[in-house]
Amino acid sequence: MATSDSQSQQGTTVPDREVAKHVFAAELNEATYTFKTSQDERAPVYVALPTGVRANRVCVMGTVTDVEDVGTDDQEYLRVRVVDPTGTFWVYAGQYQHEALKKFKKIQPPEFLAVIGKPRTYKTDDGRINVSLVPEDVGVVDISTRDIWVFEAARRTLERVESAQETSPKVAALAREQYGHDGSYFAHVAAFTLQNLLDGDESATELDAETIEERLEEAEAKGDDVDGEEPEQETLIED
Numbered sequence: 279m280a281t282s283d284s285q286s287q288q289g290t291t292v293p294d295r296e297v298a299k300h301v302f303a304a305e306l307n308e309a310t311y312t313f314k315t316s317q318d319e320r321a322p323v324y325v326a327l328p329t330g331v332r333a334n335r336v337c338v339m340g341t342v343t344d345v346e347d348v349g350t351d352d353q354e355y356l357r358v359r360v361v362d363p364t365g366t367f368w369v370y371a372g373q374y375q376h377e378a379l380k381k382f383k384k385i386q387p388p389e390f391l392a393v394i395g396k397p398r399t400y401k402t403d404d405g406r407i408n409v410s411l412v413p414e415d416v417g418v419v420d421i422s423t424r425d426i427w428v429f430e431a432a433r434r435t436l437e438r439v440e441s442a443q444e445t446s447p448k449v450a451a452l453a454r455e456q457y458g459h460d461g462s463y464f465a466h467v468a469a470f471t472l473q474n475l476l477d478g479d480e481s482a483t484e485l486d487a488e489t490i491e492e493r494l495e496e497a498e499a500k501g502d503d504v505d506g507e508e509p510e511q512e513t514l515i516e517d
Contacts, residue, residue, distance in 0.1 A: 296322060296334040298394050300431040303365030304467050305329060306336060310407040311456040312399055325397045325409070329435060329461035330442025330450030336411070337394050338367050339419060339427040342387045356382045360391055363428060363471045369393055369411045378413040390424045392417050425475055429485055429493065432468040436497055439465045469497035 301309075309325040313332075324332035340362035349355030349372065356379060360367040371378040385391070395411040402408060439462055443450045454460050472494040476487060 298335040298337040299327070299331070299333040300427065300434040301327065301333065301336045301338065302431055302435065302464075302467060302471065303338070303340070303362045303367050305364075305435065305461075305464055306338070306367065306397060307365055307409050308457060309333070309397060309409055310399055311452070313452075323396075325399065326449055326453045326456060327438065327461070328453055328457050328459070329438035329464050330453050331438055331446045332449050333397060335394060335396055335414070337392070337427070338362065338411070339390065339392045339424050340367060341424075342385050342389050342391045344387060345382055345385055354379065358382055358385070358391075360393065362431075363474050364467055367393070367411055368408075369395065369413055369416075371413055375413055378416045381416050381418075385418070390419045390421060392419045392423070392427070425478070425485055428471050428475060429490065432471050432497065433493060435464050435468045436493075439468075465497055469494060472497055 305328055306325075309327050311326045312323055313326065314321045314323055322334040324334050327333050338360065340360040342358060343361055344357075344359040346357050346359075347354055348357045348370075353373065355370065355372040358369040358371070360369055369378075369382075371382055373379070393411060393413050394415045395413040398410050398412055399407050400410070442461070450460075472490055475485065475490050476494065
C-alpha cells in the first residue's frame with residue numbers, strides 16, 4: 279500500500295498508485311464486495327479481500343489454459359483463463375487494454391503468465407457476483423518465476439490472516455460481515471500451495487526446500503491456531 283493517499287505533482291493533488299497485492303485465485307474469486315473511500319468520482323474502487331484488507335490492484339501468476347475472443351465481429355475482446363494452484367483467474371482485455379491485447383494474441387497455451395491488474399466485479403443473469411481482472415501489465419514468465427510468486431503469495435496471505443484485524447480493522451470487520459467468516463481458512467490454502475511446491479520438481483525452482491518447509495510449518499501452525507472455518511460457498515466464473 280502506498281505510504282499516503284495522495285501526492286502533490288506540479289501543484290496538483292493526484293492519487294498514489296496502489297501497491298499490487300499478491301492474491302491467490304481462491305481468495306480473489308470470493309472478493310465480491312467493492313467500495314470506495316470517498317465520493318470523488320476519481321477515487322479508486324477497492325475489493326474487500328476475505329483475509330481483511332482492501333485491494334485496488336493485484337499481482338497474479340498462473341498457467342494460461344485458454345484465450346478466447348468473446349467480443350463482436352467488429353471489436354475484439356479477449357478472455358484469458360489463468361490457473362494457479364488454487365483456482366482460476368479470468369482476465370479480459372479489449373480496445374482500452376491495447377498492450378495487453380497484443381500480448382494475449384501471441385500467447386500459445388499452456389504458458390506461464392504474470393498479470394498486474396484491477397479486480398472488477400459483475401453480476402450474472404442468475405444474480406451471482408463474479409470477479410475478473412482488467413490487465414495493466416502482463417508478461418510471459420518461466421516456471422521458476424511462477425514458483426517464487428506462489429511462495430510470495432502464500433507469505434503475504436499468511437501475513438494478512440495474522441495481522442489484518444490489527445492493521446486494517448475496519449476492512450477486516452467489513453469482510454467478515456460480507457463473507458460470513460474471518461478469512462483464516464486461507465492459511466490452509468497457503469499451506470496447500472507450499473506443499474505443492476515441495477512436492478514439485480525441485481530443479482525447476484530457485485527456492486530452497488528448507489525455506490519452503492519453514493513457511494509451510496508457519497502456515498500449518500496458523501491454520502491450527504485459528505478457527506479456519508471454510509467459506510460456505512466460493513464464487514467462481516463458469517466457462
